[in-house]
Amino acid sequence: MGQKWTPKGKHCYLTGASQGLGLCAALQLVKDGANVSIVARDQGKLDVALKKMEAARVSPSQKLAAYSHDISTAAGAQAALEAVCTPFAGQAPDAVFLCAGNARPLYFVEAKEEDFKSQIGTLYFTALWSAWAVAKLMVCQKVKGKIVFVSSTLGLMSFVGYAPYAPMKFAIRGLADTLRSEFQLYGISVHIYFPAGMFTPGYEEENKVKPAITKKIEEQDKACQPEEAAAVLIKGVKNGTYSIAGDFNTMVFRATTQSSSPFGNIFVKFAFEVIGWFGVPIWRWGVDADVRKYAPEHEAYLKQKGFFENEGK
Numbered sequence: 441m442g443q444k445w446t447p448k449g450k451h452c453y454l455t456g457a458s459q460g461l462g463l464c465a466a467l468q469l470v471k472d473g474a475n476v477s478i479v480a481r482d483q484g485k486l487d488v489a490l491k492k493m494e495a496a497r498v499s500p501s502q503k504l505a506a507y508s509h510d511i512s513t514a515a516g517a518q519a520a521l522e523a524v525c526t527p528f529a530g531q532a533p534d535a536v537f538l539c540a541g542n543a544r545p546l547y548f549v550e551a552k553e554e555d556f557k558s559q560i561g562t563l564y565f566t567a568l569w570s571a572w573a574v575a576k577l578m579v580c581q582k583v584k585g586k587i588v589f590v591s592s593t594l595g596l597m598s599f600v601g602y603a604p605y606a607p608m609k610f611a612i613r614g615l616a617d618t619l620r621s622e623f624q625l626y627g628i629s630v631h632i633y634f635p636a637g638m639f640t641p642g643y644e645e646e647n648k649v650k651p652a653i654t655k656k657i658e659e660q661d662k663a664c665q666p667e668e669a670a671a672v673l674i675k676g677v678k679n680g681t682y683s684i685a686g687d688f689n690t691m692v693f694r695a696t697t698q699s700s701s702p703f704g705n706i707f708v709k710f711a712f713e714v715i716g717w718f719g720v721p722i723w724r725w726g727v728d729a730d731v732r733k734y735a736p737e738h739e740a741y742l743k744q745k746g747f748f749e750n751e752g753k
């Protein structure tokens with residue numbers, strides 16, 4: 441409390457940082473003078489990312505590294521953490537940013553078993569297993585570090601198309617709320633970030649499969665550049681903010697779904713809550729009407745895809 445956290449000279453570990461939000465956050469931490477380790481799967485993208493980090497370094501003594509691991513399993517997350525800690529003599533990182541994730545927006549009845557499983561893996565398990573491995577190491581070594589989760593506006597509300605995705609972002613919030621409480625036992629601080637849309641490579645990918653009605657609803661959310669989103673995230677962590685959000689809509693949904701987590705200034709929270717009491721139902725009436733109006737077009741779409749002949753299989 442009071443004093444700001446400074447990344448300079450600290451070891452920051454970011455998952456999912458070969459592109460998008462994670463890479464932008466990594467670059468900002470490099471510019472702040474931190475030692476930065478990143479993990480993702482694709483080696484080619486990691487090589488490019490590491491070059492960008494090297495170009496951003498502010499001191500020759502900064503340790504910058506990139507490792508390829510699939511962290512959607514407990515063993516993968518453990519192996520990644522061990523690799524990341526090796527240049528630091530096995531010492532736990534000072535701050536961990538859990539940015540790995542991707543989105544596969546699909547209609548629930550059209551999604552395959554693998555679609556759900558893969559979203560559980562890339563969204564929830566990447567966060568859970570890394571947080572678990574890191575926390576155990578921090579507790580053993582008495583490192584009073586930081587663990588930063590990345591949820592989404594869709595961790596506070598949801599709508600058509602996000603059945604494989606939003607529940608995982610809600611789950612991350614449940615985990616972060618629990619650990620914020622529990623890790624006071626060790627002096628480890630927990631943060632959670634709720635970004636709205638960001639123009640990242642992942643966003644472009646998800647838009648290739650995103651249902652038209654989902655796209656239409658999302659038009660009301662102006663996506664931002666990931667650099668901007670990363671700046672909001674890092675500022676929140678530096679300030680010691682538990683629940684971090686950078687845009688109006690997210691702040692409204694957060695204020696109306698606060699649960700037991702800390703909310704910062706009570707007057708600000710109250711103002712957003714009042715806006716939400718009226719704004720959210722009005723928004724929902726409009727969206728629900730759009731969804732119902734879309735039903736005939738959706739039925740035609742399912743028919744054209746042969747959904748009915750295959751009995752949904």
Ligand SMILES: NC(=O)C1=CN([C@@H]2O[C@H](COP(=O)(O)OP(=O)(O)OC[C@H]3O[C@@H](n4cnc5c(N)ncnc54)[C@H](OP(=O)(O)O)[C@@H]3O)[C@@H](O)[C@H]2O)C=CC1
Nearest residue numbers: 456458459460461480481482511540541592637638640642
């Ligand atoms: N973009 C947006 O509009 C929004 C995004 N978010 C969330 O923010 C986070 C970052 O999103 P964004 O930057 O758009 O995502 P991107 O898809 O652009 O980048 C995701 C990163 O995660 C890595 N990754 C994915 N799965 C794994 C895995 N199993 N093991 C290791 N690394 C993995 C990817 O690399 P590789 O595939 O090579 O492993 C990549 O580096 C995600 O959690 C996302 O859900 C939240 C709200 C909005």
Ligand SMILES: CCCCCCCCCCCCCCCC(=O)[C@@H](N)CO
Nearest residue numbers: 543592593636637660661689719720723
């Ligand atoms: C008063 C209330 C007004 C409300 C207007 C709300 C508009 C809808 C907001 C939807 C935003 C979704 C962003 C998250 C995207 C995401 O996480 C995925 N795309 C993953 O990458």
